[in-house]
Amino acid sequence: MKKNRYRLFAIICFLGASVSLQAQDSLPTDYLSKDFHAGRREALRKLMPDNSVFIVMAYPTRTFSNDVEYLYHQNPDMYYFSGYKEPHSLLLIFKEEQKGIDGAVYREIIFVQKKNALAEQWTGRRLGIEGAKEKLGFKYAYNGEDFKNAQIDFSKFDKIIFDRFPENAGNNSRDKADLSDLIEQFKLIAKIPGEISKDSRFDNRLFRELTGRLREIKTPEEMDLIRKAVEISCRGQNEVMKAVHPGMGELEIQGLHEFIHKKYGAEGVGYGSIVGAGANGCVLHYMENSKTKIGTELLLMDVGAEYHGYTADVTRTIPANGKFSEEQKIIYSIVYEAQEAAFKVLKDGAKWSDASKAARDVIADGLLRLGIIKDRAEVGTYYPHGLGHHIGLDVHDRSSSQTLKKDMVITIEPGIYIPPNSNCDKKWWSIAVRIEDDALITQDGYELLSVFAPRKVEDIEKMIAEKSALDKFTVPKLKSAEKKAF
Ligand code: GLY
Ligand code: MN
Numbered sequence: 001m002k003k004n005r006y007r008l009f010a011i012i013c014f015l016g017a018s019v020s021l022q023a024q025d026s027l028p029t030d031y032l033s034k035d036f037h038a039g040r041r042e043a044l045r046k047l048m049p050d051n052s053v054f055i056v057m058a059y060p061t062r063t064f065s066n067d068v069e070y071l072y073h074q075n076p077d078m079y080y081f082s083g084y085k086e087p088h089s090l091l092l093i094f095k096e097e098q099k100g101i102d103g104a105v106y107r108e109i110i111f112v113q114k115k116n117a118l119a120e121q122w123t124g125r126r127l128g129i130e131g132a133k134e135k136l137g138f139k140y141a142y143n144g145e146d147f148k149n150a151q152i153d154f155s156k157f158d159k160i161i162f163d164r165f166p167e168n169a170g171n172n173s174r175d176k177a178d179l180s181d182l183i184e185q186f187k188l189i190a191k192i193p194g195e196i197s198k199d200s201r202f203d204n205r206l207f208r209e210l211t212g213r214l215r216e217i218k219t220p221e222e223m224d225l226i227r228k229a230v231e232i233s234c235r236g237q238n239e240v241m242k243a244v245h246p247g248m249g250e251l252e253i254q255g256l257h258e259f260i261h262k263k264y265g266a267e268g269v270g271y272g273s274i275v276g277a278g279a280n281g282c283v284l285h286y287m288e289n290s291k292t293k294i295g296t297e298l299l300l301m302d303v304g305a306e307y308h309g310y311t312a313d314v315t316r317t318i319p320a321n322g323k324f325s326e327e328q329k330i331i332y333s334i335v336y337e338a339q340e341a342a343f344k345v346l347k348d349g350a351k352w353s354d355a356s357k358a359a360r361d362v363i364a365d366g367l368l369r370l371g372i373i374k375d376r377a378e379v380g381t382y383y384p385h386g387l388g389h390h391i392g393l394d395v396h397d398r399s400s401s402q403t404l405k406k407d408m409v410i411t412i413e414p415g416i417y418i419p420p421n422s423n424c425d426k427k428w429w430s431i432a433v434r435i436e437d438d439a440l441i442t443q444d445g446y447e448l449l450s451v452f453a454p455r456k457v458e459d460i461e462k463m464i465a466e467k468s469a470l471d472k473f474t475v476p477k478l479k480s481a482e483k484k485a486f
Contacts, residue, residue: 034137036221037083041093047210052159054093060169060179061087076393083136086113088144088178106140114143144177154190163207212400217407229307230438233314234452236260242468246296246320250275250289261305270311270395274302281432282417296321298328300432311395313411314450315436322464327427331416334366335433338414346446348406356387359414372424388412408441
């Protein structure tokens with residue numbers, strides 16, 4: 001009896017402790033609201049053709065090593081329309097109200113991961129049906145395993161709108177409702193033909209078109225998060241500028257950026273951080289970041305914090321020793337002027353192609369003037385990419401427009417990259433400059449969201465000269481590095 005009473009007491013204490021632990025959990029308070037996601041579904045419904053259904057699937061999970069998975073990243077479309085962040089899930093949005101066999105009337109259904117205490121002990125809490133109802137505001141939420149029995153009659157729809165299926169949704173034979181099962185069941189129930197382009201009822205193109213039209217225009221709630229992501233990325237650039245010195249390594253610089261992102265609550269990065277010194281900056285998506293001493297060359301840092309799903313994309317190119325050399329300054333100034341020329345074009349209704357041409361012309365003129373190219377047509381040798389792209393839930397965010405519209409958020413990122421052994425004077429070799437800023441398009445112009453990190457030569461040099469909390473930060477030499485085994 002005594003023992004039992006003690007046990008009961010222990011259980012109550014344990015429950016009390018876990019309840020209070022949960023209550024004490026201090027979590028961010030600025031996630032997108034369930035009204036935001038409901039509003040996006042409603043906006044989608046307005047664009048959908050009559051008698052259609054729209055299906056979104058989660059992204060697959062990925063193996064890192066053996067039984068270890070990569071940190072999961074939700075399909076941005078799933079997140080946008082539901083707020084659900086877990087894998088193995090499926091969302092259906094109907095244009096018109098549907099009647100279930102039980103008389104229920106619904107316009108959307110979400111199928112989520114089933115709650116499972118054992119799995120949750122290893123890989124984290126699941127929202128489950130109740131969570132999807134309570135936290136995400138879905139009236140109709142079911143476990144993934146119920147999808148095959150949901151008796152949705154797809155044959156009656158004129159349009160079944162879905163994205164291309166992920167190619168690598170590996171099937172876990174112990175889970176009968178993983179993404180691969182959901183896809184197979186959907187194909188079977190909706191009778192998806194092998195070649196969907198031959199049947200106009202099935203539409204992938206429309207999926208991209210509709211999601212592009214919605215996602216390219218940012219709502220005020222999205223802007224709150226994008227502004228934070230961009231400012232945080234700028235703060236990272238600034239702290240690196242203050243701390244940088246030629247003895248640092250590319251990885252160390254990457255770590256510093258990402259530490260600052262996390263210090264401000266950004267969960268991750270929107271793409272692999274690109275930190276390249278000298279010739280490494282010429283590799284456009286360089287992510288090895290393995291050079292141990294950046295030296296006195298230019299350091300190109302293309303880094304974007306991801307804050308509650310929304311990513312920034314900000315590039316600064318700086319001299320690690322604090323002063324641009326004459327050659328570095330000349331190339332930097334051309335890129336800066338190219339960016340300024342593109343900025344002048346930006347406003348509601350402007351064409352991407354006009355902004356691109358404005359920047360490309362400045363770079364072509366500059367390279368011709370310096371004798372680095374002999375013909376304007378060669379400009380692509382040293383400026384081999386486009387002017388920019390939309391940002392949002394993807395770093396290269398979805399869009400369906402060739403023109404710029406109010407409330408779009410884009411990057412403007414001209415660059416010049418001169419690898420060693422290029423066909424020009426040696427003094428230009430290994431200079432790589434990209435300047436990338438994030439801009440909100442307004443009625444008459446734009447707002448520079450990444451205004452928090454300096455872009456001008458003199459402002460960058462001033463920032464590098466500032467003191468850093470890291471100036472006195474040293475770590476002891478590794479004992480294990482003293483002896484070499486081979
Ligand atoms: N930040 C990398 C890119 O825009 O491609
Ligand atoms: Mn970019």
